[in-house]
Amino acid sequence: MVNKIFLLVLLLLLLLISTVTFSQNSNLKALVGGTLIDGYGSKPVANSVILVEGEKIKAVGTTTTVKIPDNAEIISTEGMTVLPGLWDMHVHTMINGHADYAYWDKTYPPLLGDVIMPSSAEQLLMAGVTSARDLGAPLAESIAVRDAINNGDIPGATLYVSGPFIQKKPYPGTEDFRWGVNGPDDARKKIKKLAKAGVDVVKLIDQDQMSMEELSAIVDEAHKNNLKVVVHGHRPEEIRRGLKVGADCFEHTGLSSAPRYPDDIMDMIRERTADMSSGPLFWCPTVEGLYNYEYTRDNPEVLDNDSWHRGLPDTVVTDIKNSIKHPDQLPYFQLTPVRKPTLKTKIQQLLDAGVVLMIGTDSGIPMKFHSQSTWNELDVWVNEFGIDPMYAIRAATYWPSLWMGVSDEVGTVTPGKYADIIAVKGDVLRYISLLQDVDIVIKHGKQYK
Numbered sequence: 001m002v003n004k005i006f007l008l009v010l011l012l013l014l015l016l017i018s019t020v021t022f023s024q025n026s027n028l029k030a031l032v033g034g035t036l037i038d039g040y041g042s043k044p045v046a047n048s049v050i051l052v053e054g055e056k057i058k059a060v061g062t063t064t065t066v067k068i069p070d071n072a073e074i075i076s077t078e079g080m081t082v083l084p085g086l087w088d089m090h091v092h093t094m095i096n097g098h099a100d101y102a103y104w105d106k107t108y109p110p111l112l113g114d115v116i117m118p119s120s121a122e123q124l125l126m127a128g129v130t131s132a133r134d135l136g137a138p139l140a141e142s143i144a145v146r147d148a149i150n151n152g153d154i155p156g157a158t159l160y161v162s163g164p165f166i167q168k169k170p171y172p173g174t175e176d177f178r179w180g181v182n183g184p185d186d187a188r189k190k191i192k193k194l195a196k197a198g199v200d201v202v203k204l205i206d207q208d209q210m211s212m213e214e215l216s217a218i219v220d221e222a223h224k225n226n227l228k229v230v231v232h233g234h235r236p237e238e239i240r241r242g243l244k245v246g247a248d249c250f251e252h253t254g255l256s257s258a259p260r261y262p263d264d265i266m267d268m269i270r271e272r273t274a275d276m277s278s279g280p281l282f283w284c285p286t287v288e289g290l291y292n293y294e295y296t297r298d299n300p301e302v303l304d305n306d307s308w309h310r311g312l313p314d315t316v317v318t319d320i321k322n323s324i325k326h327p328d329q330l331p332y333f334q335l336t337p338v339r340k341p342t343l344k345t346k347i348q349q350l351l352d353a354g355v356v357l358m359i360g361t362d363s364g365i366p367m368k369f370h371s372q373s374t375w376n377e378l379d380v381w382v383n384e385f386g387i388d389p390m391y392a393i394r395a396a397t398y399w400p401s402l403w404m405g406v407s408d409e410v411g412t413v414t415p416g417k418y419a420d421i422i423a424v425k426g427d428v429l430r431y432i433s434l435l436q437d438v439d440i441v442i443k444h445g446k447q448y449k
Contacts, residue, residue, distance in 0.1 A: 027054050029445070030068045034077030034423055036060070039084045039397040039412035041390055044429070048082060052419040055445040059415055075440065075447070081428040083393060084413050085130025085420035085443060086435075087400035088374045090251055090284045090360025093120035093145070093159070094137040094177065097308060099323040099330050099366040105173055111316070113141035119311030121149055121156025123370040124363075126310065126449055128438035130420040131158045131400065131410060133360070135203040135230060135251070138177045139163035143198055155448060158420075160404055162203035162230065163194055166218060168210050181210065184217035191218055195225035200404070202229045204247070208237035212244075219245045228403070233283070236262055243268045249282040249403065251360065253290075253346045257338040261349050273354035282403055283350055284360030287343045288377040289368045291384065293336045296367055297327040308369035324367050332366045344385050351387075358403065359396035375435040382432040389429045419445040 029052040036048035038060070049066040051059040059066050068074070094112050096119065098104045108116060117137065124132050134142065142161040149156040163177075166187075170178035181187040187210075194202060202222045207215050222229045228248035233239045234255040242250060243265075254261070261269075273281050296302055303324060309317050324330070350357065359381075363373035378396060381387040401411025410418050423440035441449035 027445075028052070028058075028069060028072045029075055029419075029442075029447075030072040031075045031077050031082060031421065031423070031440075031442075032063065032068065034080040034082040035427070036413060037081060037083040037390070037393060037428070038414065039394060041394050041398070044081075048077070050082065050413060050419075050421065052421075052442070052445050055418055057413060057415050057417055057419045057421075060413055077423045077440070080423040080425050080439065081434070082413070082421060082423045083428065084397040084411060085422050085441070086128050086374055086396045087131045087133075087359065087411075088124065088129050088157075088361055088363060088377075088396070089133045089249075089358045089400050089403070090286050090362055091120070091124065091132045091134055091370060091373075092136055092362070092364035093117040093132075093134050093370070094141070095364035096120055096123075096312070096320065097324065097364065097367055097369045098320045099332065102173065103323075107319075108316075109138070109176065112138060113144055115311070115313065115316070117141060117145045118148070118154050118156060120364065120370045121145060121159060122154070123308060123310050124157040124374075125155055125441060125443065126307070126438075127371045127374060128422040128424075128435060128441055129157050129370075129374050130422070130441070130443045131160070131404075133201065133230075133400070133404070134159045134161045135201075136162060136165045136177060139194070139197055139199070146200075158410075158443070160200040162201045163197065163199045164203075166190060166194075166202060166204045167206040168214075181214050181218070184211075184213045187214045187217040188221040191221040191225065191227070195222075195227060199227065202227050204229055204242075205232040206238070207231055207241050208235055210241075212241065215241055216245050219247060236265055239265050240268065243272055246278070249284065249358075251284050251286060252362070253285045253287055253343055255335075255339075257335060257342060259342050260345055266349060266353060269350070269353045269355065280356040281354070282358055282399070283355045284358050285343070285347050285350070286360050286362040286377070287347065287385075288373065288380045289362050289365055290333075290336050290339055291343055291380050292376060293327075293333045293367075294340070297333070300327055302372075303327075303367060305369075305372065307371035310371065327367060330366055347385055347387075356399055357387075357391075357395050358399050359392070372436070375433065378435060379433045389432050392432065393428070419443075 031050040036045040146159040231242040231247040233250035361373035401407040
């Protein structure tokens with residue numbers, strides 16, 4: 001009787017061990033055959049092999065240097081470029097291409113947390129954007145959606161959120177996602193509230209309307225709480241003040257039609273980039289929405305791409321379509337044709353001054369959808385502005401992860417890091433626009449596409 005019980009227990013133990021082993025083995029993937037751009041900027045690796053175990057990358061090499069376990073799930077990347085999951089460092093998940101902000105802000109707050117923001121995050125993911133910096137949205141919804149994605153409850157790009165914009169005075173009707181400051185003490189109070197809630201970054205705009213005491217209090221309090229500060233660079237005085245108080249990243253290329261940044265600003269930028277004790281100076285120019293406006297206006301068929309419908313109710317899709325029915329009439333873009341020629345010049349000024357550019361798109365603005373914005377930004381950089389494609393890819397992979405302080409976890413295809421990996425048929429370094437149709441999307445080891 002004792003021997004039978006012993007044998008039964010032994011059999012159960014063997015079954016348990018084999019079940020656990022099978023579960024572990026079935027969690028092993030091998031991406032085999034593609035040309036790997038690992039994110040560090042060196043020569044791509046042909047005939048690459050990437051072993052993924054669970055959420056992490058286990059090994060990286062070639063078909064001759066990495067032995068593929070017999071029990072691994074083989075994912076062929078033959079004929080493909082394989083690269084780290086993309087980052088978009090300037091998105092707005094609370095909006096999705098609608099042309100009337102005032103109407104949207106009044107109508108859709110009840111849907112932001114459960115529908116709009118999750119939809120935006122999933123659209124980013126399916127476009128190959130595995131990480132994104134979400135700059136400006138209600139605090140509770142920002143934290144909830146970010147955490148739901150991180151917990152695996154909903155699919156989406158990993159979000160690094162700012163919660164509400166910080167500015168001198170919120171625009172009427174936007175108080176839930178734009179917080180005003182009234183004096184240095186109030187400024188510190190607002191930043192402490194954001195930090196306590198758990199935001200990842202602070203988004204500051206209209207800083208030229210604040211006192212220097214208020215502005216300094218915001219940046220100082222943010223840095224005390226290990227939060228970096230992102231600031232607008234639309235107007236010359238915004239840039240001057242942002243540089244003076246040590247802002248960590250500038251956004252946009254300017255609202256005006258002035259052809260160049262003023263000389264005194266360029267002197268300040270060069271002085272800042274010469275001071276490597278502060279690290280690189282980062283900038284997200286967000287040019288594509290402006291540069292491609294006239295093309296979109298005159299060729300509106302691109303707006304019928306239904307990738308941006310994903311996760312949105314039909315009523316919302318119809319509402320967005322109706323708002324952009326007449327692209328030529330949108331007030332948002334009336335000055336854009338005059339601004340367009342300034343964009344390449346300003347980007348070249350920044351590059352010449354030693355600024356590190358990162359891919360950010362302002363995704364969500366009128367006619368700019370989360371499923372399309374990032375690859376369009378890369379395309380404009382490379383094919384219109386002549387930026388080296390490897391630089392552009394690093395601006396969407398390595399540099400963003402470093403800026404966010406997570407380069408030891410993501411941003412490159414490296415053993416030990418999370419398996420955030422995408423693949424696309426063809427040579428991305430020659431044809432960057434291939435990224436408009438990413439074939440494989442893996443995030444934290446899970447294949448979504």
